[in-house]
Amino acid sequence: MSDLLERLRGRGWRMTSQRRVVAEVLDGDHVHLTADEVHARATQRLPEISRATVYNTLGELVSLGEVIEVSTDGRAKRYDPNAHRPHQHLVCSDCGTIRDVHPTGDPLADLPPKERFGFAVSQADVIYRGLCPACA
Amino acid sequence: MSDLLERLRGRGWRMTSQRRVVAEVLDGDHVHLTADEVHARATQRLPEISRATVYNTLGELVSLGEVIEVSTDGRAKRYDPNAHRPHQHLVCSDCGTIRDVHPTGDPLADLPPKERFGFAVSQADVIYRGLCPACA
DNA sequence: TCTTACGATGGACGGAGTCCAGGTCAAGAA
DNA sequence: TTCTTGACCTGGACTCCGTCCATCGTAAGA
Incomplete structure (x- = not known):
């Protein structure tokens, strides 16, 4: 996921601490967090980060194709960082x-x-x- | 779908005008209505029917296996009456x-x-x- | 016809997500 | 290094979808 930050910078992303923290939270295999879970974990590293920013950043990562949105039930969407291997x-x-x-x-x-x-x-x-x- | 009402009666369902109207609205092929759409159509036939009743009835139809719940996006669930042919x-x-x-x-x-x-x-x-x- | 438990009502409530006006700051320019 | 500026962040209000609950109504068996 560290190369993710590089890719994003290459795409003209302004690198902020909020975006970095969201990207870091989404690192790993079999990660399928809801937006609120991402927010909770991000808050541990950056207490002031707002819910709206987490939603915005997740939405941007999805439209850049770096993260996949998964709805398995009718409840909150989950965010899957394993976007580069089809599964x-x-x-x-x-x-x-x-x-x-x-x-x-x-x-x-x-x-x-x-x-x-x-x-x-x-x-x-x-x-x-x-x-x-x-x-x- | 007319036999649906028979099946439900056979399962001990109390037959009310509300349940009948919801079942009728869900009749047909390629029907994938949201709960609010079901409510809107039901209201045309039975103006006093409440949203809660529509939700209750849809939930019962789903747990009886007569209707399938489909979430294609993160928005409202859709209800598919074509439950007896796998698709x-x-x-x-x-x-x-x-x-x-x-x-x-x-x-x-x-x-x-x-x-x-x-x-x-x-x-x-x-x-x-x-x-x-x-x-x- | 009477009884009663099951079902309907509608309004309050909760979770998930979006929107917006205003304040902040990353990054290029000088 | 400092300045500038537009992209970004914030928090709170808001919408949409769905659930819950107290109360009232009624289908169906006695």
């Missing part, structure tokens, strides 16, 4: 735990032309659901 | 239009055991995204 998500129906998973094949290939209704289909988001070992 | 969803990235689609093969089969992390995986929800003909 899908496996969610526990009970506790909500999320894992990144890598299905075989291309999910897009399973949608035949006659099922595309003239859409220019460009993406397939898959959510696998089931009970995790701890909840089973 | 996935195709969503326009621009205008949000939704179509039911039927991919070939079983999406669950694409997740190898080593990618299941011990979960008892029971379901795969796929959302295909792209531009619809009108938006392209």
Whole structure:
């Protein structure tokens, strides 16, 4: 994730302590935090950071393609920094735990032309659901 | 959908005009209404019906397996009465239009055991995204 | 027809996210 | 180094979606 800061600087991002802290909080594998969780962790490093700034920064990271937005339930969106390796998500129906998973094949290939209704289909988001070992 | 009312009566549902109207509004193919849209249409037939009743009824239909809840964006959930034929969803990235689609093969089969992390995986929800003909 | 428990009502409430006016500061210029 | 300026941050108000609750109404069995 350290190269993320470099990439952002290269894209003309003004580097502020707030943005740095948000980027740092999102570092790691199998990270799927809500905006409020990001805000809580960011607050530990930078007590004055505001909720609005966290939302703005997450939104910018998403539109730059550096972070993926995931909605697994109808509740808060989650932010996944693992944007550069294509993957899908496996969610526990009970506790909500999320894992990144890598299905075989291309999910897009399973949608035949006659099922595309003239859409220019460009993406397939898959959510696998089931009970995790701890909840089973 | 007329047999839906029979099935519900068979399950001990008390048949009220409100429940009947909600079930009727949800009749048809490619129906993916939000709760507020259901409420708006129900209100045309039964002006006094309350928002809470619509939410309650939709929730009951979902837990009875008669209706599927779909969240395609982070916004309002949508309710899909086509619960008895397995299908996935195709969503326009621009205008949000939704179509039911039927991919070939079983999406669950694409997740190898080593990618299941011990979960008892029971379901795969796929959302295909792209531009619809009108938006392209 | 009577009874009663299940269902409906609507208003208050809570979580998630957006918006905005005003204050602050990163980074290039001198 | 200091200055300048426009991009950025802040906090609070606001909207949207959904839930909760006390009270009232009514479907359906006796």
